[in-house]
Amino acid sequence: MFGRDDLFRSTVVMSRHAFGEGTYRYFRDPLVPIVQGLRERLYPPLARLANRWAARLGERAWPEDLDGLLAECAEAGQHRPTPLLLRYGPGGHNCLHQDVYGEVTFPIQVAVMLSTPDADFTGGESVFVEQRPRAQSRPIVARPTLGQGVVFPVRHRPVPSARGYKRVAMRHGVSTVTGGERHVLGVIFHNAT
Numbered sequence: 421m422f423g424r425d426d427l428f429r430s431t432v433v434m435s436r437h438a439f440g441e442g443t444y445r446y447f448r449d450p451l452v453p454i455v456q457g458l459r460e461r462l463y464p465p466l467a468r469l470a471n472r473w474a475a476r477l478g479e480r481a482w483p484e485d486l487d488g489l490l491a492e493c494a495e496a497g498q499h500r501p502t503p504l505l506l507r508y509g510p511g512g513h514n515c516l517h518q519d520v521y522g523e524v525t526f527p528i529q530v531a532v533m534l535s536t537p538d539a540d541f542t543g544g545e546s547v548f549v550e551q552r553p554r555a556q557s558r559p560i561v562a563r564p565t566l567g568q569g570v571v572f573p574v575r576h577r578p579v580p581s582a583r584g585y586k587r588v589a590m591r592h593g594v595s596t597v598t599g600g601e602r603h604v605l606g607v608i609f610h611n612a613t
């Protein structure tokens with residue numbers, strides 16, 4: 421789908437913004453059925469998890485279905501869809517970041533690997549860094565295979581502490597692709613301003 425201009429609302433050349441190297445394209449509304457279906461069907465179980473996190477951290481609760489979340493986004497002026505396709509060639513990488521697009525930030529997102537590691541590309545690991553309060557940061561590396569989705573925190577997650585739970589911030593990115601092409605589908609649930 422990457423070359424289908426009619427499917428996307430905008431295209432970002434990452435090097436122009438110092439986001440890394442590669443290109444990503446945000447799907448336009450109406451989302452293609454497979455992306456719409458994934459976003460709708462992944463949301464309810466992730467909302468249940470998000471609500472357990474919220475209870476532990478004393479944060480707000482989340483609607484049980486995607487329509488409820490998108491209605492809240494619309495009220496906050498977040499109307500534009502955020503699911504995206506990313507493409508990285510040799511030298512491609514994604515600097516550590518958080519996908520926050522407005523006031524309403526659903527806390528969990530998914531990235532689905534659309535290429536076969538070692539066959540389609542080399543390098544290009546999914547990288548996560550946990551910023552623990554008053555401690556050194558902890559790196560986590562994932563190597564999803566074709567079709568696997570990685571579920572991860574957008575901004576932070578609850579971690580057990582001496583008294584209950586504390587918030588641990590997380591950022592994500594991608595290490596350098598050393599050869600070939602790496603494609604990923606990013607499913608973010610809140611919409612953007």
Ligand SMILES: O=C(O)CCC(=O)C(=O)O
Binds near residue numbers: 519
């Ligand atoms: O390319 C990746 O694995 C991560 C892409 C990303 O930043 C995202 O899905 O939010």
Ligand SMILES: [Fe+2]
Binds near residue numbers: 517592606
């Ligand atoms: Fe991201």
